[in-house]
Amino acid sequence: MTDISIQDTDVLVLGGGPAGTWAALHAARNGARVVLADKAYCGTSGAAAASNNNVWYIPNPAVHEAEFAARFASGGGLSEPGWTAALLEGAIEQLHLLAKLGYPFPKTETGDINYATLRGPDYMRFMRLQIRRAGVQILDHSPMLGLLQQDGRVVGAHGVSRDGSRWQVNAFATVLATGGCAFMSGALGTNVNTGDGHLAAGEAGARFSGMEFSNQYGLAASHSSVTKGLPFVWSTYTREDGTVVPVTDDEPFVSVARVLIDEPVFAVFDRANANIQRWLRSGQANAFLPFDRMGIDPFTQRFPVGLRLEGTVRGTGGIRLCARDCATDVPGLYAAGDAASRETVVGGRTGGGSPNSAWAIVTGSWAGAAASEFAKRQGTRIVARRDDVALSPVEPSRELIRQHVWSMRTNLFRSAAVLTPAVNLLDDAWRETPADAAQLAEARSARAMLYVARLAYRSALQRKESRALHQRSDHPGRSDAMRHRLVVGGLDSFEFSADAVAT
Numbered sequence: 001m002t003d004i005s006i007q008d009t010d011v012l013v014l015g016g017g018p019a020g021t022w023a024a025l026h027a028a029r030n031g032a033r034v035v036l037a038d039k040a041y042c043g044t045s046g047a048a049a050a051s052n053n054n055v056w057y058i059p060n061p062a063v064h065e066a067e068f069a070a071r072f073a074s075g076g077g078l079s080e081p082g083w084t085a086a087l088l089e090g091a092i093e094q095l096h097l098l099a100k101l102g103y104p105f106p107k108t109e110t111g112d113i114n115y116a117t118l119r120g121p122d123y124m125r126f127m128r129l130q131i132r133r134a135g136v137q138i139l140d141h142s143p144m145l146g147l148l149q150q151d152g153r154v155v156g157a158h159g160v161s162r163d164g165s166r167w168q169v170n171a172f173a174t175v176l177a178t179g180g181c182a183f184m185s186g187a188l189g190t191n192v193n194t195g196d197g198h199l200a201a202g203e204a205g206a207r208f209s210g211m212e213f214s215n216q217y218g219l220a221a222s223h224s225s226v227t228k229g230l231p232f233v234w235s236t237y238t239r240e241d242g243t244v245v246p247v248t249d250d251e252p253f254v255s256v257a258r259v260l261i262d263e264p265v266f267a268v269f270d271r272a273n274a275n276i277q278r279w280l281r282s283g284q285a286n287a288f289l290p291f292d293r294m295g296i297d298p299f300t301q302r303f304p305v306g307l308r309l310e311g312t313v314r315g316t317g318g319i320r321l322c323a324r325d326c327a328t329d330v331p332g333l334y335a336a337g338d339a340a341s342r343e344t345v346v347g348g349r350t351g352g353g354s355p356n357s358a359w360a361i362v363t364g365s366w367a368g369a370a371a372s373e374f375a376k377r378q379g380t381r382i383v384a385r386r387d388d389v390a391l392s393p394v395e396p397s398r399e400l401i402r403q404h405v406w407s408m409r410t411n412l413f414r415s416a417a418v419l420t421p422a423v424n425l426l427d428d429a430w431r432e433t434p435a436d437a438a439q440l441a442e443a444r445s446a447r448a449m450l451y452v453a454r455l456a457y458r459s460a461l462q463r464k465e466s467r468a469l470h471q472r473s474d475h476p477g478r479s480d481a482m483r484h485r486l487v488v489g490g491l492d493s494f495e496f497s498a499d500a501v502a503t
């Protein structure tokens with residue numbers, strides 16, 4: 001029989017990236033007993049820990065309206081001023097708290113604190129230290145497999161530990177902060193982001209929003225996983241014969257993809273002057289490691305580029321939040337960070353990185369505070385039975401994802417003609433069960449990726465227009481009738497509804 005450890009807590013946080021650690025910190029500061037479970041090692045795992053995060057930190061509230069207007073336009077008119085204002089105010093408050101807690105922010109040239117830059121590795125190490133100091137119990141290398149549910153409420157979760165033993169945490173409130181889904185494309189830090197939280201939330205009855213906007217790709221040297229986009233701002237793209245590839249789309253990666261589908265594309269950061277080169281090298285050190293290791297000077301020598309699917313990590317869809325306390329459609333379940341839909345602040349396109357990390361910090365803080373308040377209001381503890389979780393065959397599911405979800409032909413240049421056969425194959429795979437359950441966590445993640453892909457493609461078929469990241473060649477224009485957020489729920493089949501955009 002498999003060993004199982006069972007414990008009770010007030011708040012359970014699933015995922016230990018920025019969203020999860022901020023949720024845990026605020027729940028603990030509000031007096032809750034908190035357990036945090038991470039699939040890998042909290043402090044080094046996830047999209048932020050591996051990279052630099054520029055943060056949407058706009059200290060002057062007078063320009064918040066202009067910030068909203070810019071994102072509203074680039075995101076296809078689906079974001080809301082109320083959410084944006086609350087997010088920008090929340091980011092100021094939490095970043096100032098981070099400084100008060102002692103995080104060594106870099107300084108600007110004038111000697112002021114540069115709140116807009118977080119260095120992923122030391123930021124996340126710092127967050128781990130803070131939550132431990134606040135009394136949070138951390139379960140590392142302990143992927144969540146499923147949520148516990150009783151009478152329509154989420155009452156904790158269960159998972160597996162590195163030694164193969166099982167764990168169960170009974171909680172009054174649960175925060176899902178398992179990140180987005182990048183479909184194991186290898187983009188820096190994202191191979192843990194397989195949509196496990198999405199699947200568990202969907203099984204519990206949560207709904208999703210904006211899943212059609214989950215086709216973000218990151219530019220990288222073809223030999224590298226580092227999809228840091230900033231240096232590419234100064235890039236010239238060429239074909240093999242040296243002809244320039246013009247950037248004619250809102251997103252440069254889309255212009256590159258148009259050519260890359262059929263032939264190699266090369267880049268060189270030749271538009272960066274000496275000052276910018278110095279600044280890029282000091283601020284984005286890890287972006288240059290792959291070049292240094294290969295002996296390439298990317299400012300003078302061209303190199304082949306590739307695109308890696310970042311899915312909902314830098315796309316915008318995810319679990320639908322019902323209110324600013326980050327409650328989902330299911331009582332007792334909260335969501336934060338990339339796991340939650342960011343549409344209310346950026347619509348159908350992130351349009352440059354920084355809102356993502358602000359979203360993770362602020363929604364994490366809101367979710368942690370709200371979950372701990374919810375926990376205080378509960379009386380008798382409900383202990384639910386742990387059901388077996390549904391699994392999918394590991395390698396066949398991954399292969400299908402590689403073929404039909406990484407594919408720019410299907411996922412980027414969309415039409416019913418390419419999406420329909422792909423989603424039918426994903427549906428067929430969804431009905432398959434693995435021959436044995438030996439690779440429990442992997443088989444669960446394989447199923448989660450199939451689930452997120454099906455949500456994304458079904459939503460893409462449902463939105464019969466082109467808006468922001470979602471571009472359909474069979475519906476090229478924008479439709480006024482679709483100026484709403486698309487909400488989807490279900491498992492074997494899906495139901496759609498619409499959320500109006502508040503002004």
Ligand SMILES: Cc1cc2nc3c(=O)[nH]c(=O)nc-3n(C[C@H](O)[C@H](O)[C@H](O)COP(=O)(O)OP(=O)(O)OC[C@H]3O[C@@H](n4cnc5c(N)ncnc54)[C@H](O)[C@@H]3O)c2cc1C
Pocket residue numbers: 014015016017018019020037038039040041042045046047048049051052053054055056142143144145177178179180187188189190192193194196197226227228310313314336337338339353354355356357358360
């Ligand atoms: C290369 C790159 C550069 C980026 N640069 C920027 C930037 O400059 N500015 C910006 O705003 N944003 C940036 N982003 C996006 C930003 O990193 C993310 O928005 C942010 O990390 C989201 O935080 P999170 O906590 O929601 O997810 P993550 O940081 O991905 O953390 C998710 C955590 O959940 C854990 N987890 C997953 N599944 C399970 C499970 N089953 N059980 C338990 N735990 C689980 C993972 O191990 C991980 O620790 C970048 C992303 C990438 C990939």
